[in-house]
Amino acid sequence: MASEPNTWLSAPQRTHTHPSWTRVLIYAVLIVGALASALPFLYMIMTSFKSYGDIINNNFWPWPPFGNETLQMQNYPDAIENVGFDKAWQVPLVVRYFANSIIVTVASVVGILLTSIFAAYALARMELPGKNFIFILILATLMIPPDLTLVPKVVMMFNFGWYNAYPALVVPFLASVFSIFLLRQFFMQIPKDLFDAALIDGAGHLRYLFTIVLPLSKPAVVTTALLNFIWAWDSFKWPLLVTRDSNMRVVAVGLQQFMASEGGTKVQLLMAFATMVVVPVLVFYFITQKYFKEGVITTGIKG
């Protein structure tokens, strides 16, 4: 390679040292971009603490030092009260929405992990007749646009008697091709020697999977869980279609329905509700964010 003669040439440039004004410009643009990404959330939180009057008067910052308003904490209990009450569980509907979302999300994520880990292991580490065909069949489902199967799936929910019930929100999503693919890629990187060694120790496939493969694949499993968690929490169209009663709604549907009714005018309450939906996810994201990057890069998934 021609690396030797050009070291003296490229050495000073390798570190991407730009003239300082270029760097200032780069940082300025990046900060503007970061602000644009975060500002809607900050504005949402700010609005959730404003009075209706301040919203009408376009008062951007009604609090000291520029104004003399106090934080309208009352917006949060007001929002919860305005959304309604669930007679079945004797709790505010907001609580029911969150409970539904948590039930659906946890059940989906646990289910997806189980089905995906098993399938991924079989595809990565077992010799089965017709394995390639099965793998292609699984990947082929990626070609099916969700809209294509929407109508028949709704009809199936009626026919199964799952309409307006939890199984409709969970069961159709218990297999995730992306998760199978991601885990399979990861399992295949685990050296085969480890399996042969385990085999000599008398371990079968299942014991090998649980005692060696899974502990080694913790990052991939966590990433899979997190991505599925985010998607399940975000699901809106399907729950809107297959639930009827307000107490079967998940948070996304509840928020949209509130926006389409009272929340459309009582913006401060809508933003309080939105903040309750968003903030837990943001906190969760900040704690676990390094896994997301991995997941996105490995699979290039678009939700």
Next chain:
Amino acid sequence: MTSQATPVPISTTRPRGLSGRRLRRIQEIGLGYLLLAPALTILIVFDFFPIFFGAFISTCDWKPAAAIGAETLLDRWLGPCVKFVGFEHYLRAFNDPQMWQSLIVTATYALISLPIQLGLSLFFAYLLFQNVRGKEMFRVVFFLPYITSSVASAAVWSFLYNPDKGLINNFLVHLGVMDPEKVWKWLGEPTGIFALMARNAGVALPEWLGGPSLALLAVIFYTTWVFLGYDMTLFLAGLGNIPGELYDAAKVDGASGWKLFRHITFPLLSPTTFFILIITVIGIFKAFNHIYVMTQGGPGDATTTTSIYIFQQLYQYNRYGYSAALSFILFIAILGLTIAQNRIAGSRVVYD
């Protein structure tokens, strides 16, 4: 190391018992299929079967209520098909101006989104790639919109776009670039962007020159905001894969700045770009949550994409058969587009 075992002879007399090795093999195969079974069952029941069932529904006048109280399994699954209509729904779809309008809206959405989304995310990825400090922090912040519940962020953006109380118009009025008496209606504005600009200048444009509606553009800005950090993360990974020696070699040849980008970065990044292009188009065809929350397809049908239109036919009008037929037409359109995309863009991708 295991020695090469002698192959099991295929004899006419059955072996008295299964040898340990064969038994193990059969057990392994059984276990393998057992492990695959749950995922496969779900995929077959909820992905493959619905395609055929949907094709059947699309040829029917379908009334789910007809199945209520159905005794037999057959009545429950076929009973709602109150009348077999063949390809009538498909013919109706082709003569449905709203169907064509929804395809135009979707195509416009894609054609405007793609360059903005890809260009902007590549731009920011390239900036972040220049060894900036706090790179990870920037990446985490840019990624926030993607991670947030889309219904919640769309609700927030609807408020940002509010003509009188929204942050965007407030800001523009404060800057002095917008007349407070003639504020833009953003999500509520079905008029084309060029027509609006011309109207401000006192000129009337013919309708076909009006350009994409402001409502659709507002939706596109939101989409860009959501996917910027996501696309940027992919571009950053792609940039990191380009070998540094190539830059060094080009610099020796006297290339710098734009030339480096044009002749090294851009071609070597093309697999990443192509990949993002494909998933962006898929994402746009699937786009639903934010549009439904922000505009419900309105005003008029300015933001009614095919996905919204199919949903409306099902959810609001209970037209099961028609909605199923529409989804098949959309599927064919997507399939054709994907093939064209692979032919056109795929051939320009540089793989090393």
